[in-house]
Amino acid sequence: MFFRQLRQFAKKKVLTIESIGDNVKKAEYAVRGDVLKKAQEIQTSLSKGQTYPFKSLTACNIGNPQFLGQKPLTWVRQGLSIVVNPQILDCPEILAYYPPDIIERGKYLLSRIQGGVGAYSDSQGLDVVRESIAKYIEDRDNIGPSNPENIFTSNGASPSVETALTVCISSTQDGVMIPIPQYPLYNALITLKKGQPIGYYMDSANGYWTMCVEEMQKSLENAKKNNINVKSVVVINPGNPTGQVLSVDNMKKIVEFCDKNGLVILADEVYQDNVYMPNKKFTSFRKIIKEMGTETELFSFQSLSKGFYGECGIRGGYMELMNIDKDVKDQILKLASIMLCSSTLGQIAMELVLNPPNPSMPSFPIFIKEKTEILSALKRKALLMHDLLNTMDNISCNYVEGAMYAMPCVKLSQKACEAAKKVGLPPDKFYVIKALEETGIILVPGSGFGQRPGTFHFRITVLSPEESFRELLLSFKKFNDNFHKQYRD
Amino acid sequence: MFFRQLRQFAKKKVLTIESIGDNVKKAEYAVRGDVLKKAQEIQTSLSKGQTYPFKSLTACNIGNPQFLGQKPLTWVRQGLSIVVNPQILDCPEILAYYPPDIIERGKYLLSRIQGGVGAYSDSQGLDVVRESIAKYIEDRDNIGPSNPENIFTSNGASPSVETALTVCISSTQDGVMIPIPQYPLYNALITLKKGQPIGYYMDSANGYWTMCVEEMQKSLENAKKNNINVKSVVVINPGNPTGQVLSVDNMKKIVEFCDKNGLVILADEVYQDNVYMPNKKFTSFRKIIKEMGTETELFSFQSLSKGFYGECGIRGGYMELMNIDKDVKDQILKLASIMLCSSTLGQIAMELVLNPPNPSMPSFPIFIKEKTEILSALKRKALLMHDLLNTMDNISCNYVEGAMYAMPCVKLSQKACEAAKKVGLPPDKFYVIKALEETGIILVPGSGFGQRPGTFHFRITVLSPEESFRELLLSFKKFNDNFHKQYRD
Numbered sequence: 007m008f009f010r011q012l013r014q015f016a017k018k019k020v021l022t023i024e025s026i027g028d029n030v031k032k033a034e035y036a037v038r039g040d041v042l043k044k045a046q047e048i049q050t051s052l053s054k055g056q057t058y059p060f061k062s063l064t065a066c067n068i069g070n071p072q073f074l075g076q077k078p079l080t081w082v083r084q085g086l087s088i089v090v091n092p093q094i095l096d097c098p099e100i101l102a103y104y105p106p107d108i109i110e111r112g113k114y115l116l117s118r119i120q121g122g123v124g125a126y127s128d129s130q131g132l133d134v135v136r137e138s139i140a141k142y143i144e145d146r147d148n149i150g151p152s153n154p155e156n157i158f159t160s161n162g163a164s165p166s167v168e169t170a171l172t173v174c175i176s177s178t179q180d181g182v183m184i185p186i187p188q189y190p191l192y193n194a195l196i197t198l199k200k201g202q203p204i205g206y207y208m209d210s211a212n213g214y215w216t217m218c219v220e221e222m223q224k225s226l227e228n229a230k231k232n233n234i235n236v237k238s239v240v241v242i243n244p245g246n247p248t249g250q251v252l253s254v255d256n257m258k259k260i261v262e263f264c265d266k267n268g269l270v271i272l273a274d275e276v277y278q279d280n281v282y283m284p285n286k287k288f289t290s291f292r293k294i295i296k297e298m299g300t301e302t303e304l305f306s307f308q309s310l311s312k313g314f315y316g317e318c319g320i321r322g323g324y325m326e327l328m329n330i331d332k333d334v335k336d337q338i339l340k341l342a343s344i345m346l347c348s349s350t351l352g353q354i355a356m357e358l359v360l361n362p363p364n365p366s367m368p369s370f371p372i373f374i375k376e377k378t379e380i381l382s383a384l385k386r387k388a389l390l391m392h393d394l395l396n397t398m399d400n401i402s403c404n405y406v407e408g409a410m411y412a413m414p415c416v417k418l419s420q421k422a423c424e425a426a427k428k429v430g431l432p433p434d435k436f437y438v439i440k441a442l443e444e445t446g447i448i449l450v451p452g453s454g455f456g457q458r459p460g461t462f463h464f465r466i467t468v469l470s471p472e473e474s475f476r477e478l479l480l481s482f483k484k485f486n487d488n489f490h491k492q493y494r495d
Numbered sequence: 496m497f498f499r500q501l502r503q504f505a506k507k508k509v510l511t512i513e514s515i516g517d518n519v520k521k522a523e524y525a526v527r528g529d530v531l532k533k534a535q536e537i538q539t540s541l542s543k544g545q546t547y548p549f550k551s552l553t554a555c556n557i558g559n560p561q562f563l564g565q566k567p568l569t570w571v572r573q574g575l576s577i578v579v580n581p582q583i584l585d586c587p588e589i590l591a592y593y594p595p596d597i598i599e600r601g602k603y604l605l606s607r608i609q610g611g612v613g614a615y616s617d618s619q620g621l622d623v624v625r626e627s628i629a630k631y632i633e634d635r636d637n638i639g640p641s642n643p644e645n646i647f648t649s650n651g652a653s654p655s656v657e658t659a660l661t662v663c664i665s666s667t668q669d670g671v672m673i674p675i676p677q678y679p680l681y682n683a684l685i686t687l688k689k690g691q692p693i694g695y696y697m698d699s700a701n702g703y704w705t706m707c708v709e710e711m712q713k714s715l716e717n718a719k720k721n722n723i724n725v726k727s728v729v730v731i732n733p734g735n736p737t738g739q740v741l742s743v744d745n746m747k748k749i750v751e752f753c754d755k756n757g758l759v760i761l762a763d764e765v766y767q768d769n770v771y772m773p774n775k776k777f778t779s780f781r782k783i784i785k786e787m788g789t790e791t792e793l794f795s796f797q798s799l800s801k802g803f804y805g806e807c808g809i810r811g812g813y814m815e816l817m818n819i820d821k822d823v824k825d826q827i828l829k830l831a832s833i834m835l836c837s838s839t840l841g842q843i844a845m846e847l848v849l850n851p852p853n854p855s856m857p858s859f860p861i862f863i864k865e866k867t868e869i870l871s872a873l874k875r876k877a878l879l880m881h882d883l884l885n886t887m888d889n890i891s892c893n894y895v896e897g898a899m900y901a902m903p904c905v906k907l908s909q910k911a912c913e914a915a916k917k918v919g920l921p922p923d924k925f926y927v928i929k930a931l932e933e934t935g936i937i938l939v940p941g942s943g944f945g946q947r948p949g950t951f952h953f954r955i956t957v958l959s960p961e962e963s964f965r966e967l968l969l970s971f972k973k974f975n976d977n978f979h980k981q982y983r984d
């Protein structure tokens with residue numbers, strides 16, 4: 007027995023950090039990285055009674071609205087409770103609590119789903135859901151019908167992004183252009199798939215983040231020089247982490263650029279319902295491409311997790327394919343079928359969000375009240391965030407035109423950079439960890455998204471409860487201004 | 496405009512069947528392949544009024560119980576309706592319809608989930624869910640506690656399998672052993688990840704499918720000769736598509752084999768609740784490994800889609816890691832975090848299934864009645880399937896000891912093989928398509944799972960409604976016996 011144990015002890019594991027692939031090791035996802043680990047340690051200490059300069063942590067690191075108190079839409083949750091427990095439909099006393107329109111919708115949805123929500127749906131998603139998605143897209147863009155056959159549902163937008171990247175990356179020399187800063191999903195998945203992430207800098211001058219086609223062209227030329235076959239471009243609009251809402255002109259230039267250079271567009275449009283600036287509105291790449299009459303190949307992503315619905319945990323989303331070759335679409339369907347189907351409840355929730363009650367329906371007043379309250383609070387907070395951040399020492403913040411984040415630039419002194427180096431941290435992570443330790447606010451350092459060398463940023467969400475939002479920012483201001491005093495060169 | 500269109504027309508797409516990766520093109524998933532496409536064509540014709548020798552199609556191709564009429568468990572659906580619509584908890588009139596235990600459970604679950612089911616959970620899954628899973632595993636195996644930190648929830652078992660394969664395949668020379676016949680998820684994912692699927696034949700003699708360590712050794716030696724670095728072995732128990740329930744002796748030999756050869760076990764145990772033979776019971780690889788005292792690295796998969804629950808559409812599942820290196824686990828957590836989290840509703844449903852009402856609780860009588868009815872019907876159908884298939888010409892079928900499928904062998908004549916060749920089909924697919932056209936029964940040809948050269952099989956589920964099950968099999972018998980008459984050599 008002793009020798010057996012000894013032998014086992016000496017035995018090297020098959021799976022070790024050395025034996026697993028470099029693509030896995032190199033993939034990074036900063037939104038849930040080191041800073042969050044530190045936060046979890048603090049959480050543990052807090053619950054054991056250790057005192058900090060704050061009472062509790064505030065998760066400003068991730069776009070998770072309901073975690074921070076945003077209420078779900080009554081319409082969506084009532085609908086889900088009916089399809090998940092159709093026995094409700096046999097109880098008049100229960101139904102008395104449900105508005106007739108959601109009962110009708112629940113019945114209709116169930117009538118269209120053989121076997122109910124417990125059965126696998128078609129791999130692309132339920133017909134009834136894809137029909138509503140297509141109708142929503144048609145109404146949104148006002149440029150002709152969308153075909154449900156081009157829509158693939160998924161568990162959030164992320165698996166759709168993964169599928170699109172799977173067909174865009176066929177060799178280790180295939181490149182995908184991604185904005186800097188970017189939502190790190192893209193970098194992580196491209197690395198995992200052994201493709202080449204090709205960053206292009208966004209322009210942050212004049213108070214607005216914008217896409218700069220000249221930068222894109224420069225980055226493309228550079229990649230070509232390195233024998234990288236760039237096939238696709240990721241555009242995030244409204245921007246994550248940058249919060250910009252692209253103008254139609256800007257978008258047209260991007261489409262021209264892609265058309266000229268033979269590039270597929272991966273349009274991350276999951277924040278399409280999050281536009282706060284009165285002079286801005288969301289326009290889809292689908293609309294731009296149709297109006298320009300190009301045949302640019304497009305994957306467009308939408309999610310149940312953002313907008314005014316914020317149903318992150320339920321995992322719903324989809325992608326729409328446009329101008330994608332039929333044979334390629336067949337391969338995408340095959341990929342979808344390997345994973346069987348996306349969550350039917352995520353699909354149904356998406357249907358309920360995109361096909362909401364209209365003004366003549368009994369659920370409308372509550373629905374519109376909830377929607378308006380959520381969006382107007384986000385709008386007020388986005389404005390306040392911008393204004394207050396710009397009062398802080400060494401911080402400059404562009405307008406938060408949309409999405410759920412500000413991505414301010416923070417100037418860090420030589421002294422701060424040296425202090426960071428001493429503890430083995432990049433300067434922005436050092437700053438963010440100090441902020442965490444002193445305020446309990448969890449941020450994501452700019453390096454997690456990419457930033458121009460020598461500049462430092464952090465991402466902060468606009469999702470904390472409004473009643474304490476100003477106070478939160480003021481406590482952050484206090485930290486920030488002290489930090490810069492302490493590390494003044 | 497005309498020239499523009501002309502230019503566009505002439506323009507080659509970026510994504511074409513030629514430009515996408517071979518790994519994508521080569522990945523096959525027969526359960527939803529050509530035969531299903533044919534079935535969809537027939538469905539369309541049927542709905543347009545075309546007549547066939549049958550009134551409707553019967554989907555015996557996929558393990559999708561609720562699609563075929565199996566009812567969901569009341570306990571699970573009541574629980575889900577509470578967590579998804581907590582407003583119910585404020586309505587005494589509604590609550591009067593819910594047993595007090597499920598109300599209490601719903602409240603407890605909600606108390607443990609910050610932000611409710613609409614918030615992202617931790618990437619590994621909700622604490623409260625992983626605690627219940629660990630408790631279930633502990634009770635099942637009776638060999639010491641399971642650690643919730645080793646459990647990762649996922650949307651069905653498939654994404655867990657994908658993650659395990661991601662860390663097991665780090666180069667194109669890395670091999671994964673898979674049984675033949677196998678559930679095609681494995682072959683498809685290994686191919687997608689550019690690894691080497693290394694088949695090993697199962698033994699089908701004497702009325703039982705078993706794992707044959709000699710065959711595994713032979714297959715491993717062969718792979719080594721081809722410079723393939725085999726790191727892991729997939730074992731499916733109870734078997735899909737083969738329906739076997741492995742004996743403890745058989746399992747011990749497999750663990751010894753893996754231990755000796757330095758192989759990680761990927762144990763697909765999603766049918767652990769589907770055992771029908773009175774003399775057989777499910778034993779987990781976890782238990783075997785613990786009892787043997789080896790340090791074999793193990794990933795064990797479980798799903799919400801199978802068992803007596805059959806909640807395919809809700810997408811719940813998990814994997815448990817055992818003896819996996821800490822650094823590798825950290826990488827797996829990072830991979831999970833890229834996709835944020837699995838469906839919270841899938842997680843909750845898994846909790847409700849694995850932590851069901853006990854005999855002292857008011858929900859118990861209905862729960863146990865539903866569970867028993869489902870399992871005993873499956874048992875009766877599994878037996879009837881075996882018996883009736885063995886009365887059919889040229890068909891021999893092993894015992895359906897567990898899971899949801901029979902995988903009978905069908906002898907096809909020279910004449911049948913030639914007829915198949917004429918229409919460009921493999922013989923087993925030809926047979927299965929003929930069966931579809933004449934009976935409306937959708938099967939999966941054996942080639943989709945792998946089979947010994949020169950032998951032909953098909954997979955048929957035991958999930959069709961019991962009241963018409965015998966009739967269904969008799970209509971199949973009629974087809975089969977006629978087929979063999981028609982193609983007699």
